[in-house]
Amino acid sequence: MELRQLAYFVKAAEIAHFTEAAAAMYITQSTLSQQIKALETELGMPLFDRVGKHVQLTEAGSVFLLHARQILLDVEKGKQAIEELQNLLTGELRIGATYAFTSLLLPALTSFPDKYPGLRIFVHYGNTEELERKLRSSELDFILAFHQLTPGKEFESQELFISKVVMAVSKKHPMAQLKEINLKSLDGMEMILASKGFSSRDFLSTVLEKHKVYPAVKIELNDVHALLSMLESGHWVTLLNERALNGWKNLVAVPIAGKALLRKAYVLWQRGTYRKKAADLFVKELLKGIEKQKQ
Amino acid sequence: MELRQLAYFVKAAEIAHFTEAAAAMYITQSTLSQQIKALETELGMPLFDRVGKHVQLTEAGSVFLLHARQILLDVEKGKQAIEELQNLLTGELRIGATYAFTSLLLPALTSFPDKYPGLRIFVHYGNTEELERKLRSSELDFILAFHQLTPGKEFESQELFISKVVMAVSKKHPMAQLKEINLKSLDGMEMILASKGFSSRDFLSTVLEKHKVYPAVKIELNDVHALLSMLESGHWVTLLNERALNGWKNLVAVPIAGKALLRKAYVLWQRGTYRKKAADLFVKELLKGIEKQKQ
DNA sequence: TGATATCCATTAGTAAAACCGATTGATCTA
DNA sequence: TAGATCAATCGGTTTTACTAATGGATATCA
DSSP states (O other): OHHHHHHHHHHHHHOOOOHHHHHTTTTTTHHHHHHHHHHHHHHTSSSEEEEEEEEEHHHHHOEEEEEEHHHHHHHHHHHHHHHHTTTTTTEEEEEEEGGHHHHHHHHHHHHHHHOOOOOEEEEEEOOOOHHHHHHTTSSSSEEEESSSSSOOOEEEEEEEOOOOOEEEETTTTTTGGOOOOOOOGGTOOEEEEEOOTSSHHHHHHHHHHHHHHHOOEEEESOOOHHHHHHHHHHEEEEEEEGGGGGGGTTTEEEEEEESEEEEEEEEEEEEEEEOOHHHHHHHHHHHHHHHHHHO | OOOOHHHHHHHHHHOOOOHHHHHTTTTTTTHHHHHHHHHHHHHHHHHHHEETTTEEEOOOHHHHHHHHHHHHHHHHHHHHHHHHHHTTTEEEEEEEEOOGHHHHHEEEEEHHHHHHHEEEEEEOOOOOOHHHHHHHHTTSEEEEEEEEOOOOTTEEEEEEEEEEEEEETTTSSSGOOOBOOGGGGGTTOEEEEOOOOSHHHHHHHHHHHHHTTEEEEEESSSSSHOOOOOHHSSEEEEEEEEGGGGOOOEEEEEEBBTTTEEEEEEEETTTOOOOOOOHHHHHHHHHHHHHHHHH
């Protein structure tokens, strides 16, 4: 049984005239006759009675007509679903990000559900290691993460922005007035930091180690939001990505002298996989947001 | 899009392994790859991600998988419906008959609905002319009717039994005792007869005309049942098919001398059309009933 | 009633495709 | 690093969908 045959059959049944049906399907009457016959043979029953000059549906024909129509309808629905997917009317979008991207994600996360009501968005926060694992296993469509160097060839990468690690304090904090601070000054300073395992923190450890700078880490937190909330109390100092401070009006970033603490933010994709249109659009939206911040 | 491709796709999606899927479908991996690719091209989207050594469904693939399954399911349902039709589990049976066949039909009409619950039976009573017209236009599956000669070549015919036209009266009627009656005796006799247009009546008219016998027709009725009811009152005489008296215990058939009034009963089919299994079985049931009556 | 037109089936030949076997290139594993 | 395994691709064969032409049967019309 072929879809082609079903289409021919439905048309022939509808206008009860092989020659005209053939013309309507842009084939010859010969072909239509043959294909109808093939269908009848496969089903083991005639679908048409050939009575004199004209044809008419048999009982089996009438019954099968309903099914044939249903099948062709389902085919259309299937194509339609793919079409909608291409137009982003439906589907799922799974985004992975480290906490530093929270404020960057916010505007896009607000606007997308309005623009594309059929789209479901999942945001998974985690450390870079975990995110990369989930990206590899296709649990995520793309991830947002920091890397010092260009990410390895197992991922496709797209640079988002360059961010530096800064010192962050409350506006009320004495050091809030500083234009910048020397790396060496951090040695022995009391701090709260993100937990080990967090990409920013691991990067930080490496750099500080290299420069033999050892802050006195009093508290470690595995939740950046909680960390910043504590910072607002005015008592604490931390080191983190500049971007992570976006939206925290009571906090101030104090740049650290030198270029050692620059990091690049990337969108990472699993190499060689199909990219959802929704994902592409979402990243485009993110880039737009970044451009605005630069201005 | 081809059903074949859908089947390949579903299998490949299910076991996420082209080589194995190909084996399961009894084709080579080469063919499967080609057909999947053709499907993807037609849909305008990849259905699988080829990541490293293995394949996995894309978002589009997951969505389309549901539709592909549905389509294949519908195909099976369509085939199943035809199958059931062949086994007579469902369908319609449209029978045409003249009133003379009422009692013959009765047993089959009683037993069939029990044996085949999915079957709907329509019985249409009418005169031969009307029935033949409905048979020609396929409104009826077959008709039961009388003919003097073998029916014309436009129908396929199957002889059921030979019946003769008899005189019928109530048991209480004076003539009820007669062994037989001469054709000539009917001349001038008061009678009620079936209306003109009824096959038996028209046949009767022809024969009587031929023998110059003219009964005094006082009443004409277009309903044999009503006619026989009137006969039961004891007052009337009629001429009709012997078979039509079956089941009327208060009526007596008086044979008419000579062979002129013999008629053959036939099942008539539209020539060259598909015969429903239900119809064939029904006729077989009728023949069984006739055999019993003969015994 | 015969001539004509129209219908579907059939036939023979052609174009398209589905398919296979073999090979390639990539990737995972021991 | 060698071997195994995967999907993609290439060239060639078989199958089949298709067309054009023809035949047979049946309506239509002068």
